[in-house]
Amino acid sequence: MAVYTQVPAETLAEFLTRFDVGELVSAKGIAEGVENSNFLVETTGGRFILTLYEKRVAADDLPFFMALLDHLAGEGQPVPPAVPDRNGREIHELQGRPACLIQFLPGVSVSHPTAGQARAAGRAMGAMHGALTGFSGWRPNSMGVDSWKPLFERCGSALDQIRPGLYGQAEAMVDHVLGHWPSADALPRAAIHADLFPDNVLMLGETVTGLIDFYFACTDFRAYDLAVMHTAWSFDADGRNWSAEIGDSLVKGYCERFALSEAEHAALPILAMGSCLRFFLSRAWDWLNTPADAMVTRKDPIAYLNRYRHYAEGRARFA
Numbered sequence: 001m002a003v004y005t006q007v008p009a010e011t012l013a014e015f016l017t018r019f020d021v022g023e024l025v026s027a028k029g030i031a032e033g034v035e036n037s038n039f040l041v042e043t044t045g046g047r048f049i050l051t052l053y054e055k056r057v058a059a060d061d062l063p064f065f066m067a068l069l070d071h072l073a074g075e076g077q078p079v080p081p082a083v084p085d086r087n088g089r090e091i092h093e094l095q096g097r098p099a100c101l102i103q104f105l106p107g108v109s110v111s112h113p114t115a116g117q118a119r120a121a122g123r124a125m126g127a128m129h130g131a132l133t134g135f136s137g138w139r140p141n142s143m144g145v146d147s148w149k150p151l152f153e154r155c156g157s158a159l160d161q162i163r164p165g166l167y168g169q170a171e172a173m174v175d176h177v178l179g180h181w182p183s184a185d186a187l188p189r190a191a192i193h194a195d196l197f198p199d200n201v202l203m204l205g206e207t208v209t210g211l212i213d214f215y216f217a218c219t220d221f222r223a224y225d226l227a228v229m230h231t232a233w234s235f236d237a238d239g240r241n242w243s244a245e246i247g248d249s250l251v252k253g254y255c256e257r258f259a260l261s262e263a264e265h266a267a268l269p270i271l272a273m274g275s276c277l278r279f280f281l282s283r284a285w286d287w288l289n290t291p292a293d294a295m296v297t298r299k300d301p302i303a304y305l306n307r308y309r310h311y312a313e314g315r316a317r318f319a
């Protein structure tokens, strides 16, 4: 459960008076998510998501995320922009944290996507990339390739507390990925989501109703976004089994909406290995450093070591 910061009902009711959204009816902490504190807020005017930004989201980055969401919403993409207050402000402070009131979108995130759902999600990413070609905002990837070795070093030998021998395995992954990563100008760069896991795609049946959680969005290789999606969607939870059907459906759907160049397609395996390393490292760090009293379910880093091996050994491929 991701609620790091509690908001008393009186404080929330007072906060909502800044907006034209009616009066507070109910508020519930949201179980899903690991990064921020999220609440489902009902008012006499409708439903909203209240997000308090924690640890990895820097307040200075919020204007980029909000501009990205406003741009995508303006292009008709299914994303939830922030609700402005009566003075047009989207970014606020609540309980000492940066906070936004966000439009609520219908839909549920799927745990076991079908091929049809994977294809729809791939299409949604392709359409989002198309809509972002006109977006000029820029943000470096704070969880990108330059951060991986420092993060590995910060985890250090404590990795062996997660599983004996993990430090050496992680070191080999870092060496391989950094040694084979495409040079900065080798592939097209653009604004990307960078975390489009199934839990960040809301669906009703095979229709995508929402793309959410843009708080890792950044400028990076565009094809890296598809690689992240492939690593997140086409395996079972512990990363032991890969589904060619799901993986191929994602890529097929994506290419129905946005073209992949030959160079991007050829780079997908190393981009996927980089994605596995990135999520392995952030999960390992969180595993070792999440406060004992945080209402959050830690995510298993080994599931990303397992995925990495599939790509490294050619058992997971790109259509």
Ligand SMILES: Nc1ncnc2c1ncn2[C@@H]1O[C@H](COP(=O)(O)OP(=O)(O)O)[C@@H](O)[C@H]1O
Pocket (backbone or CB within 6 Å): 002, 030, 032, 033, 034, 035, 036, 037, 038, 049, 080, 102, 103, 104, 105, 106, 109, 199, 200, 210, 212, 213, 214, 215
């Ligand atoms: N705009 C939204 N509309 C509907 N539900 C949302 C919206 N934003 C977030 N949620 C719900 O809150 C959960 C956590 O949000 P998310 O942004 O993924 O959190 P975190 O940043 O902590 O990972 C989502 O899985 C979803 O259930």
Ligand SMILES: N[C@@H](CCOP(=O)(O)O)C(=O)O
Pocket (backbone or CB within 6 Å): 032, 033, 034, 035, 195, 197, 199, 200, 213, 279, 282, 283, 299
């Ligand atoms: N998707 C990442 C963690 C980031 O959490 P999210 O809830 O913001 O998607 C992972 O699974 O490690």
